[in-house]
Amino acid sequence: DVKVTQSSRYLVKRTGEKVFLECVQDMDHENMFWYRQDPGLGLRLIYFSYDVKMKEKGDIPEGYSVSREKKERFSLILESASTNQTSMYLCASSSITGANVLTFGAGSRLTVL
Amino acid sequence: AQRVTQPEKLLSVFKGAPVELKCNYSYSGSPELFWYVQYSRQRLQLLLRHISRESIKGFTADLNKGETSFHLKKPFAQEEDSAMYYCALKKPGGSYIPTFGRGTSLIVHP
Numbered sequence: 001d002v003k004v005t006q007s008s009r010y011l012v013k014r015t016g017e018k019v020f021l022e023c024v025q026d027m028d029h030e031n032m033f034w035y036r037q038d039p040g041l042g043l044r045l046i047y048f049s050y051d052v053k054m055k056e057k058g059d060i061p062e063g064y065s066v067s068r069e070k071k072e073r074f075s076l077i078l079e080s081a082s083t084n085q086t087s088m089y090l091c092a093s094s095s096i097t098g099a100n101v102l103t104f105g106a107g108s109r110l111t112v113l
Numbered sequence: 114a115q116r117v118t119q120p121e122k123l124l125s126v127f128k129g130a131p132v133e134l135k136c137n138y139s140y141s142g143s144p145e146l147f148w149y150v151q152y153s154r155q156r157l158q159l160l161l162r163h164i165s166r167e168s169i170k171g172f173t174a175d176l177n178k179g180e181t182s183f184h185l186k187k188p189f190a191q192e193e194d195s196a197m198y199y200c201a202l203k204k205p206g207g208s209y210i211p212t213f214g215r216g217t218s219l220i221v222h223p
Contacts, residue, residue: 004156031209040122042215043157043199050209058210090157099164100145100203102211104157 003027006091006105013112019078021108023091029103030096032074034058034066037088037107046089049074050096081112115140117202119214126190127222134185134217136174136200146183147201147211148174157199160185170194190221 007022025032034046035058045058047066055066063085067075074093078085088109092102116139126132138144148160161169163176163183174185183200200214 033210035213040215042119043213045210048210056210092157094209096209099162100209100211101147101159101162102149102157106156 004091004093004103004105006089006108008108009106011108011110013081013110015082015112017081017112019081019110019112021076021078021089021091021110023074023076023105024072025074025091025093025103026072027093027095027103028071029093030071031094032068033092033094033102034064034074034076035090035092036060037090043090046076078110081110083112086110086112115144115202115204115212117200117212117214119198119200119217121217122215123218123220125220125222128192129189132187132190132194132219132221134198134200134219136183136185136214138181138183138200138202140181140202140204143178143205145203145205146174146176147203148172148183148185149199149201149213151197151199152193153196160198190219192221192223195219195221 004025032049035043048056049068065077091105118137146163150160151157199216201211203211
């Protein structure tokens with residue numbers, strides 16, 4: 001019963017390429033998140049969306065943008081990938097009535113060469 | 114701004130030993146606190162939250178407002194407890210964004 005699906009489990013891209021990471025949730029959650037997960041640095045929030053077309057910058061938004069055209073889908077875009085964006089990217093969602101618990105996707109491991 | 118500190122990057126214990134994963138926070142109000150866990154090759158998931166006051170997989174965590182701590186404890190560690198553990202804090206009120214600690218990797222040796 002997968003509830004948060006990230007389209008790509010592993011990606012390898014070259015420096016300067018545009019990268020799209022897609023995330024879909026089937027729980028009708030209002031909130032969606034994109035995090036970076038790096039060893040020793042924990043989870044760092046890139047962007048947050050609380051509604052369609054609404055977004056807020058997180059702790060490390062530089063080099064990233066997001067799109068939320070439909071409630072169930074939240075996309076992370078790297079306009080021009082750089083090697084320091086090599087990381088594990090986690091998508092999550094939560095309901096405003098759901099005790100603030102996040103449901104995470106399986107993650108997308110991006111390598112930028 | 115609120116902050117969550119997990120002072121240990123790595124905690125290594127033997128099976129059957131007690132385990133305590135530390136979590137300290139800085140926030141002056143009454144936050145909501147959570148522990149999330151990520152087992153090898155699995156997705157990050159909620160382990161427990163302080164508001165539920167429940168025990169999950171033998172783990173408990175008590176919110177100590179005086180010490181601003183929310184340590185995760187288990188009296189007898191099992192090998193299957195080996196995982197990455199993250200403490201998280203959410204301010205009460207309108208913000209839906211939790212703040213995560215940097216995580217502690219727990220290794221339970223046979």
